Amino acid sequence: MKLPEHAPTTLPLLMAFDLDGTLIPDAGREVAADVGDALGRLRTLGVQLAIITGRDTPPGAVRDAMRPHAVATNNGGRVLVGEDLHAQATFTDADLEVVLAHELPGARVVLFTEDALYVDLPPGVEPEAWMRARSFRPFADAPRDGVLKAGYYHPDVADLAGRLRDSHPHLVLTGAQAPYPHFLTVTPEGAHKGAALTLIADALGVPHDRTVAFGDSDNDVAMLEVAAFGVQVGHLPLLTPHADARVDTQADLGAFLHAWADRIAAHR
Incomplete structure (x- = not known):
C-alpha cells in the first residue's frame, strides 16, 4: 500500500488511534495479526503509540498487542500516560x-x-x-x-x-x-479527543507537529484537527475535510501501517 509522500517519518513521532472502526472492527475485542505486527514494528522503530477511544476501557487483548504509551478513554475525558492518571473530567x-x-x-x-x-x-x-x-x-x-x-x-x-x-x-x-x-x-466541558491528544503529546515530549491521528467517526474530528497529520479510516463524508490521508477500509490498516514502518526504517 502506498504511503502519502508528506506523511511524517522522522522521530519523535506519536501515533494515536481510535478503536472501533479504526484500530479494530466495530465492537471488536482484538487487533488483526497484521495490525499487531505493524504496531510492534513501529514501536521498535521508536514511534510512540496511544489509544484515544470513546470506550470506557480498551480490551485487554488490544492493550497487550499494542503496549500503548498512553490511553485516553471516554472520548478523551480520562487520560493515562503509562500508569499515571493525567486528566479526568467529570460533570458538575x-x-x-x-x-x-x-x-x-x-x-x-x-x-x-x-x-x-x-x-x-x-x-x-x-x-x-x-x-x-x-x-x-x-x-x-x-x-x-x-x-x-x-x-x-x-x-x-x-x-x-x-x-x-x-x-x-x-x-x-x-x-x-x-x-x-x-x-x-x-x-463534560473540554473532554474530547483533541484535548487528549494534546495532553498526551506534551506528557510524552512529542512536538505537536510530530503527531498523527487515525479515526473513522465524528468523535474523531477534534483529534484529526489537532494532529499534524490525520488519517481517515473509511469514507464518512464529514470526516474527509479533516484528513490528510485515507485508508479505505479497516481491514487495510495493517498494510498501511507496515508501509509507514518501511518508510521510517528507510529514513533511519
Missing part, C-alpha cells in the same frame, strides 16, 4: 442534572464512572451486546459525582443533541448522526 452537578433531564421516553441511558457503568433499561428493552458482556449496575444506584460520560440510545437523540447545544454549548456531544444516528454521547 448542574450539568449532570441537565443531561439527565433528557425527555426521551423509552431511552436506554448509560452513565460511566471511573470504575462502573450504570444502565437505565425501560421495561421490556434488551441491553446492547456490549452491556451484556459487562457487569453493569442499576441506574438508580448511579452517583451524582464522578460521572465521566453519558450515553443515550433512542431514535430521537438528535433532538436532545440540538437542545443541549443550544442551552449548554460547553458540553461535548458526539453521535446523533451518521454512522451513529440513534446513539448520542455527552462528555
